[in-house]
Amino acid sequence: MSSTGENRSSNSTRDSKANISSSRLRKELMDLVMGRDKGISACPVDDTFFKWIATIDGPNDTVYENLKFKLSLKFTTQYPYVPPNIKFISPCYHPNIDSSGNICLDILKDKWTASYDVRSVLLSIQSLLGEPNLDDPLDPEAAANWKKSDFKKIMLMHHAKGEKKSTQ
Amino acid sequence: MFDLSLSLIEGNLFLKYNHHHCCLDYHRFTITMPNTEPEEATRENRESNDGSFECNICLDTAKDAVVSMCGHLFCWPCLYQWLETKPQRQVCPVCKALISRDKVTPIYGRGSSRRDPRDTLPPRPPGQRTEPEPHPSTSFPGFGFGDGGFHMSFGIGAFPFGYFSSTIFNFSDNRPAPSPSNPDYLEDALLSKMFFFVAMILLFYLLVA
Ligand SMILES: [Zn+2]
Numbered sequence: 001m002s003s004t005g006e007n008r009s010s011n012s013t014r015d016s017k018a019n020i021s022s023s024r025l026r027k028e029l030m031d032l033v034m035g036r037d038k039g040i041s042a043c044p045v046d047d048t049f050f051k052w053i054a055t056i057d058g059p060n061d062t063v064y065e066n067l068k069f070k071l072s073l074k075f076t077t078q079y080p081y082v083p084p085n086i087k088f089i090s091p092c093y094h095p096n097i098d099s100s101g102n103i104c105l106d107i108l109k110d111k112w113t114a115s116y117d118v119r120s121v122l123l124s125i126q127s128l129l130g131e132p133n134l135d136d137p138l139d140p141e142a143a144a145n146w147k148k149s150d151f152k153k154i155m156l157m158h159h160a161k162g163e164k165k166s167t168q
Numbered sequence: 169m170f171d172l173s174l175s176l177i178e179g180n181l182f183l184k185y186n187h188h189h190c191c192l193d194y195h196r197f198t199i200t201m202p203n204t205e206p207e208e209a210t211r212e213n214r215e216s217n218d219g220s221f222e223c224n225i226c227l228d229t230a231k232d233a234v235v236s237m238c239g240h241l242f243c244w245p246c247l248y249q250w251l252e253t254k255p256q257r258q259v260c261p262v263c264k265a266l267i268s269r270d271k272v273t274p275i276y277g278r279g280s281s282r283r284d285p286r287d288t289l290p291p292r293p294p295g296q297r298t299e300p301e302p303h304p305s306t307s308f309p310g311f312g313f314g315d316g317g318f319h320m321s322f323g324i325g326a327f328p329f330g331y332f333s334s335t336i337f338n339f340s341d342n343r344p345a346p347s348p349s350n351p352d353y354l355e356d357a358l359l360s361k362m363f364f365f366v367a368m369i370l371l372f373y374l375l376v377a
């Protein structure tokens with residue numbers, strides 16, 4: 001059965017995991033600040049480094065061009081072994097994003113690996129905006145409208161509605 | 169609301185201002201706290217600038233390094249944790265090639281082979297000789313430094329000037345030579361820059377209020 005030795009080792013595993021998470025998130029912030037990637041930004045909003053706010057610019061030559069989206073990122077002490085929980089705060093009408101801001105992206109689920117970081121994940125979400133996966137939509141209506149010429153108009157209408165809702 | 173926050177991360181001070189909870193920008197200042205050992209600080213900087221020997225999971229210099237068949241470097245504890253997390257899908261975190269415990273090669277640098285913690289917490293890969301007792305005194309050099317970071321944040325309405333100036337600006341004059349990658353900020357310039365920002369934000373606040 002479980003000996004005291006095992007207990008001690010599982011405790012130290014948990015402690016070292018929390019240390020890895022926060023020291024890695026600190027490094028990632030440094031890289032983001034130094035890197036100055038265009039079109040993405042992220043910063044922690046609390047002193048534990050486990051909650052971040054990020055912004056993504058809509059990619060050029062897509063319907064989302066010139067739009068800015070705000071996202072929330074939540075990490076656990078399991079990071080980077082499990083992916084962060086990422087949601088859109090700003091309304092984003094998109095085939096793979098639902099009205100609550102949940103994102104359907106394989107690297108945030110089963111395709112996650114411990115080498116992904118905030119930067120690579122934000123860049124993936126940014127490219128998802130322009131290249132949705134229409135085979136597995138989270139918002140079937142947006143998926144059905146995607147190919148329509150007035151998708152942008154429909155999208156902006158949804159965003160205006162969403163913004164009104166969030167300010168009430 | 170306008171809100172200003174400062175974070176000290178590994179000897180770098182970040183000034184961040186938020187407007188309506190949206191992060192607008194960072195400003196980085198390099199300061200040296202009086203209690204940090206200068207040699208260690210520069211070594212840490214140099215190490216973090218050289219990505220060749222950084223673990224692909226913790227992003228730190230690889231400790232108890234192992235290399236996969238696909239050539240990716242990890243700390244053994246970091247990789248072990250990853251393999252434990254996904255026992256049914258053991259892939260290289262970097263290139264997603266198949267990976268397993270018996271297919272990684274430990275790397276022994278000069279003077280580092282005496283201790284092998286793979287013997288203790290994560291069971292080490294087979295094919296190695298029996299190791300002597302691990303030395304508990306051998307800690308990871310230059311690693312605990314990142315834990316010294318702190319973060320403070322305050323609204324503009326309750327600006328704790330006293331605490332701010334006594335804590336943040338309590339660096340002494342015996343500043344060590346900066347590492348070559350960091351621009352040499354003069355302390356005066358830093359102070360005036362800082363207060364310029366604070367003054368700007370106060371001004372902005374007065375205009376808005
Ligand atoms: Zn590592």
Ligand SMILES: [Zn+2]
Nearest residue numbers: 238240260263
């Ligand atoms: Zn690999």
